[in-house]
Structures are given as C-alpha cells and as structure tokens.
Amino acid sequence: MLPLFQSIEASTVGQLIKNSPWAFAVIESIHLLALSVIGGAVLVVDLRLLGLGLRRQSVAEIARDAYPVLVGSLIVMLVSGVGLFASESVKCYYSRPFWVKMTSLSLAMLFTFTIRRKVTLAEDTRLRPIWMKLVALVSLTLWFGVGAGGRWIGFSG
Amino acid sequence: MYPLVESVHVLTLCLFVGMSVLLDLRLLGLMLKRVPVAEVTERLVPWMIAGFIVMVVTGVLLFYAIPIRSYQNVFFRLKLITIVLAGINAWTFHSGVHRTVREWGTAAAPPRRAKLAGALSLVFWAVIVVSGRMIAYNWFDCELQPQRPIINWAAGCVVQGR
Numbered sequence: 001m002l003p004l005f006q007s008i009e010a011s012t013v014g015q016l017i018k019n020s021p022w023a024f025a026v027i028e029s030i031h032l033l034a035l036s037v038i039g040g041a042v043l044v045v046d047l048r049l050l051g052l053g054l055r056r057q058s059v060a061e062i063a064r065d066a067y068p069v070l071v072g073s074l075i076v077m078l079v080s081g082v083g084l085f086a087s088e089s090v091k092c093y094y095s096r097p098f099w100v101k102m103t104s105l106s107l108a109m110l111f112t113f114t115i116r117r118k119v120t121l122a123e124d125t126r127l128r129p130i131w132m133k134l135v136a137l138v139s140l141t142l143w144f145g146v147g148a149g150g151r152w153i154g155f156s157g
Numbered sequence: 158m159y160p161l162v163e164s165v166h167v168l169t170l171c172l173f174v175g176m177s178v179l180l181d182l183r184l185l186g187l188m189l190k191r192v193p194v195a196e197v198t199e200r201l202v203p204w205m206i207a208g209f210i211v212m213v214v215t216g217v218l219l220f221y222a223i224p225i226r227s228y229q230n231v232f233f234r235l236k237l238i239t240i241v242l243a244g245i246n247a248w249t250f251h252s253g254v255h256r257t258v259r260e261w262g263t264a265a266a267p268p269r270r271a272k273l274a275g276a277l278s279l280v281f282w283a284v285i286v287v288s289g290r291m292i293a294y295n296w297f298d299c300e301l302q303p304q305r306p307i308i309n310w311a312a313g314c315v316v317q318g319r
Contacts, residue, residue: 025294029287032170036286039171040179047204054200057192065188069179147168155160 005089017087024087031080035147038073041066042112042143045120049136051129059132063120070112092153101149108142159222166215173208174282176201184275186266194262194271198255229299231312232291239288243281250274 008014017023047053048062085092092098119127119135182188183197220227227233254261254270261268267275297304299314309316 021296025291029290032167032286032290033283035167036170036174036282037178038175039168040175040177043171043175043204044179044201053204054189054192054196056196056200061191062189065190065192066179069182069188144168147171148164151164151167152160155163 002090002093005093008086008089011086013083014086014089017083024084027080027083031077031084034073034076034080038070038077039147041070041073042139046136046139049120049132051133059120060123067121074109095153097149097152097155101146101153104142104145104149108139108146111138111142159219162215162218162222166212166219169208169211169215170286173205173212174286176205176208177278177282180205181275181278184267184271184278186272190265193258194267195258196262198258226298227292229312229314230292231297231308232288232294234311234313236285236288236292239281239284243278243285246274246277246281250278 009018017027044053045059045063045066048055048057048059054062116135116139119132179189180197180201183190183192183194189197250271254268254274261271266272295301297308297312299309299312299316302314302316304312304314308314
C-alpha cells in the first residue's frame with residue numbers, strides 16, 4: 001500500500017497543497033468548519049435518540065431535517081480531507097491515529113447510512129427506547145473515534 | 158497534556174458551534190422549520206452553554222501554555238474581538254427580538270431581526286473557528302521581522318528601531 005500513498009503525495013494535487021504556504025491552512029479551516037456543522041447534525045439526532053434535547057419532536061422529524069445538513073457537511077469533510085491527506089499521505093501511512101480514523105470513519109459511515117438511517121427516518125419505529133439509545137451510543141462512539149483520531153494525526157510525527 | 162486539552166477544545170466545537178449552527182439555521186428559516194424557535198432555544202441552549210464552558214476552560218488553559226505568543230498573535234486578537242462581537246450579537250438577540258419569540262417563533266421564517274442575528278452568528282463563529290486554527294501558524298509572529306507595519310501594529314510587536 002505504501003507505493004500507492006507515495007504516488008498520491010507525488011500527484012499534482014498533493015504537491016500543489018504541500019508546496020503552498022497557505023493551502024493546507026485554508027483547507028484545514030474548511031475541514032474544521034464542516035466538523036462543527038457535522039457535529040451539530042449528528043449530535044442533535046443522537047441526543048434525541050437518547051431522549052435529550054428536542055424531545056417534543058419525533059425522532060423522524062429531527063432526523064429528516066438534519067439529514068441534508070449531515071450529508072452536505074460530510075461531503076465537505078471528505079473532499080477537504082482528501083486534500084489534506086494528499087499533501088501528507090506518506091506521513092499518514094505511518095500514523096496510527098490516521099488508521100484509527102479511517103477505520104472509525106468507514107464504520108461510522110456504514111452505520112449511519114444503514115442501521116441509523118433506518119431507525120431514525122422510520123415514521124413509526126417499534127423499537128424499544130433501549131435500542132434507540134444503543135444506536136445513539138454506537139453513532140457517538142464511532143464519530144468520536146473519527147474526530148479524536150483526526151486531531152491526533154496532527155500530534156504524531 | 159497540551160494535545161489532550163487541545164483535542165477537547167476542538168471536539169467540543171461539535172457541541173457548541175454545532176448546536177449554534179442549528180439554532181442559526183432555524184433563525185434563518187432554513188431547517189427545523191416546523192419546530193418553534195422557543196423550543197429550539199429552550200432545549201438546545203443549555204447544551205450550548207455546557208459546550209461554551211468547556212470551550213472557555215480549555216481555551217484559557219491553552220492560552221496559559223503560550224501566553225505571550227498568543228497575546229502577540231494577530232489571529233488570537235482577531236479571535237477575541239470576534240468573540241466579543243458574537244457575544245454582543247447573542248445578547249442583542251436575547252434581550253431584543255427573542256423576548257417576543259412566542260409570537261413569531263412558530264412561523265417557518267422568523268422576522269428580519271432574528272434572521273440577521275442568525276446570519277451574523279454564523280459569520281462570527283466561522284471567523285472565530287478559522288482564526289483559532291490560524292493561531293498555530295507563525296506567519297505573522299513578532300520574531301519574524303521584517304513584517305508589514307500594519308501587522309506589527311495589529312500584533313502589538315515591539316520592533317527595535319534602526
């Protein structure tokens with residue numbers, strides 16, 4: 001896999017971002033802004049699943065409204081994230097937090113767009129509250145792994 | 158220790174700024190349109206306050222680690238000024254148009270003053286987040302002379318006369 005990572009870093013995009021004095025900082029800022037937004041979109045639904053926050057609305061109502069925000073900010077995260085990655089992919093290859101983040105990200109996206117989506121967008125869920133809470137906790141744990149892993153890439157090496 | 162505090166500071170963005178963005182988008186009439194504004198403020202503001210407290214505590218700790226460098230950093234100064242502006246905006250909203258939220262809060266699109274507060278809040282917090290991130294870069298540090306006079310002025314650098 002290392003040759004692949006090396007060629008990504010050697011690519012035009014990778015070199016452009018790496019050699020620019022400000023490109024990384026700008027893309028990083030966009031990544032952070034989208035983090036704030038995706039955080040809100042994930043939290044408001046997970047809190048609702050836990051019976052907190054906007055309790056008087058149904059889970060489906062909150063989730064339907066949060067869904068486009070979630071997808072939109074996730075797209076910005078992924079695009080800006082690929083840019084950051086391209087500028088230092090060899091460093092990422094050797095970074096444990098990077099692999100923690102990628103594993104968490106894959107699981108978080110898989111979970112969010114399958115089980116969580118089904119549970120939260122269903123008009124009438126016959127799930128018991130304990131299962132709803134479990135979905136929220138799994139979601140929060142996985143996304144926390146993504147965020148913490150991401151922050152830690154910057155501290156390692 | 159520093160990385161840990163820094164991580165908490167960054168991840169609490171999700172709670173504090175994330176919830177603020179939801180409220181701002183509601184004020185702009187862009188999401189949660191069927192949820193009364195009073196409901197959003199009542200249920201989400203306690204979470205925002207909790208997040209804000211964590212942000213301030215971790216932020217002060219981060220500042221204490223590098224006080225002089227922060228103080229003479231243009232982005233740090235910009236960040237603090239914008240936080241004050243965001244505070245004034247929040248206070249104006251709360252003591253102004255939000256007083257009558259029961260009258261207008263159920264409409265999908267709030268009145269102009271509420272929309273303005275939402276839009277300003279989005280802009281201010283975006284500036285705060287970005288300038289916070291930029292504190293890490295040393296482009297405009299006082300040690301790196303020569304800097305443009307405006308940078309030296311904005312950062313409060315003491316430049317030796319020649």
